[in-house]
Amino acid sequence: MSGQVPVLVRDADAMRALGEHVAARCRAGDVIVLSGPLGAGKTTFTQGVAAGLCVSGSVTSPTFVISRVHRSLVGGPDLVHVDAYRLAGLSELDDLDLDASLEESVTVVEWGSDLAEHLGPHPVRVTIDRDLASADEGAAEDRRVTVTWPDRRP
Numbered sequence: 001m002s003g004q005v006p007v008l009v010r011d012a013d014a015m016r017a018l019g020e021h022v023a024a025r026c027r028a029g030d031v032i033v034l035s036g037p038l039g040a041g042k043t044t045f046t047q048g049v050a051a052g053l054c055v056s057g058s059v060t061s062p063t064f065v066i067s068r069v070h071r072s073l074v075g076g077p078d079l080v081h082v083d084a085y086r087l088a089g090l091s092e093l094d095d096l097d098l099d100a101s102l103e104e105s106v107t108v109v110e111w112g113s114d115l116a117e118h119l120g121p122h123p124v125r126v127t128i129d130r131d132l133a134s135a136d137e138g139a140a141e142d143r144r145v146t147v148t149w150p151d152r153r154p
Contacts, residue, residue, distance in 0.1 A: 008131060009143040015041045018145060019048020022124065023106070025149075026053070028077035031120035032108045036128030041143055042110040045126065046081055049108055055079045061110070069105070080107040122150035 009015050022032070022045075032049065034042040043061045050059045055070035061083055070079040107120070124147065131142040 004146055004148045006144060006146045009041070009128075009145050011141050012041070012044050015044040015143065015145070016048035016051065018147075019045040019050075020052035021048075022126070022147060023049040023052025026077070026106045026124070028105060029103050029120065030077075030106050031123040032106065032126060033123045034108060034110045034126045034128070036143075037130065040128040040130065041145075042128060045128065045145075046079075046108050046110070049106065050079050050081075053077060053079050053106060078105040080105045082107065082109045084109055084111040124149055 007018060009018055026032070026049070034045065036042055043059065047059045050057075050070055053070075053072065053076055054074040055072050055078060057068070057070045059068075059070065059079075059081060067080060067082040070081065072078050127146045127148070129144045129146075131144045
């Protein structure tokens with residue numbers, strides 16, 4: 001199944017639920033590339049992915065450690081959570097040696113747009129934007145999330 005699915009997300013719990021829903025469609029080898037402004041909810045979305053994959057550990061932003069591995073608790077794929085915000089370019093992403101775990105894991109890359117697409121042949125792209133129309137109505141936490149599934153998945 002391919003295409004774009006835009007969703008209005010009202011709060012952090014709904015963002016986690018969306019991440020969990022996306023995780024239900026993921027399998028080992030999938031790469032999810034997250035983009036959106038600072039504070040948009042990329043890590044919160046990843047927390048939902050982690051819940052959906054049933055992995056160990058608390059999911060927090062890996063901004064300073066760059067990447068974390070969360071092992072599966074149920075024999076499924078591990079979650080590799082990467083924050084590319086501080087990376088200077090493709091060579092620094094390659095230095096993380098993510099290729100070693102790509103086939104056995106679901107890899108989520110925050111700030112990965114234009115940087116991490118090469119990690120997998122069919123990346124799932126998730127774009128998170130603040131929904132300005134709803135913010136004017138007083139719902140400051142609303143986000144518009146677009147999940148773009150690849151046209152071809154093996």
